Amino acid sequence: MRIVFATGNSKKLDEAREYLEPLGHDVELLLIEGKPPDFIEPQTSELMEVALSKSDQAINMISDSELSDCAILVEDSGLFIDSLNGFPGVYSSYVFRTIGLSGILRIMSEEIDRNCEYRAVSVLVINGKRIVRTGVCRGKLGNEISGQGGFGYDPIFIPNGSNEVSFGQMSESEKSSFSHRGKSLKALSEAISPPSM
Numbered sequence: 530m531r532i533v534f535a536t537g538n539s540k541k542l543d544e545a546r547e548y549l550e551p552l553g554h555d556v557e558l559l560l561i562e563g564k565p566p567d568f569i570e571p572q573t574s575e576l577m578e579v580a581l582s583k584s585d586q587a588i589n590m591i592s593d594s595e596l597s598d599c600a601i602l603v604e605d606s607g608l609f610i611d612s613l614n615g616f617p618g619v620y621s622s623y624v625f626r627t628i629g630l631s632g633i634l635r636i637m638s639e640e641i642d643r644n645c646e647y648r649a650v651s652v653l654v655i656n657g658k659r660i661v662r663t664g665v666c667r668g669k670l671g672n673e674i675s676g677q678g679g680f681g682y683d684p685i686f687i688p689n690g691s692n693e694v695s696f697g698q699m700s701e702s703e704k705s706s707f708s709h710r711g712k713s714l715k716a717l718s719e720a721i722s723p724p725s726m
Contacts, residue, residue: 530554530721532653534602535587537565540680545568545602552722559587559601560586566590570619579619580605580650588654600656605650608712610670612642618640621681630674630685639650647686651713653721664681664712671695675701679704 532554534545546556559566571582584603591597607621613636617624624633637643647666652659668688676684676697684697688707696704705711 530557530600530602530655531598532602533558533559533587533591533596534604535566535568535583535605536604538680541604541710544703544705544708544710545604545714548711548718549602552718554600554609555604559591559596561590574615574619576605576607576619576648576650580652580661584652584654584659588657601631601652601654603652603654604710604713606647608645608647608686610637610645612637612640612644615676623679630682634673634680634685635654637670643671645670645686647682647709649709649713651710651717653717655721661702662713662716662720664709664716666707666709666712666716 532549534542534556536542542558556653568583568586571578573579580603583605584601585601587601594613609615609618619699631685647670649664652661666688668686671685675686675695679696684695685697687693
């Protein structure tokens with residue numbers, strides 16, 4: 530199966546390939562006129578609604594193109610901080626672009642409760658049928674930026690069970706064992722893999 534992934538993030542593409550290509554599927558970026566697509570984000574606090582809206586938009590983008598027979602993969606994720614009532618949540622990428630890691634650390638500087646979670650929703654559309662899977666990784670926010678790896682909030686996110694190591698300090702394979710996105714993609718891959726004999 531040829532799967533086009535509607536993302537502009539090469540690290541997300543690598544993670545999707547890790548789970549889907551061993552099943553014999555080709556995963557490539559969805560490009561519209563050579564560029565990743567721009568989505569209109571619905572005004573909602575629900576990650577699921579954002580991911581489903583993006584999948585609808587992606588279907589419309591390729592419906593009359595040579596990609597119309599491809600399966601479409603859309604993934605949306607966010608960081609949800611307990612003490613901030615789930616902020617930044619669905620606005621995670623906007624907040625990251627606007628105030629960055631240092632801005633989040635400033636907001637949290639007086640906060641004792643640093644518990645949070647990464648959430649991911651992955652949607653695969655095959656011949657008009659949607660398969661939706663989710664993944665959650667609980668953890669806490671560190672007090673400082675640690676590590677150069679990953680992307681987004683990874684250098685300040687410390688997953689539970691990681692011996693106080695942030696995603697930004699982990700190798701890709703180490704992060705994959707905790708990753709919210711990895712969990713949703715693994716569940717997707719299990720949903721489309723043929724039953725074992």
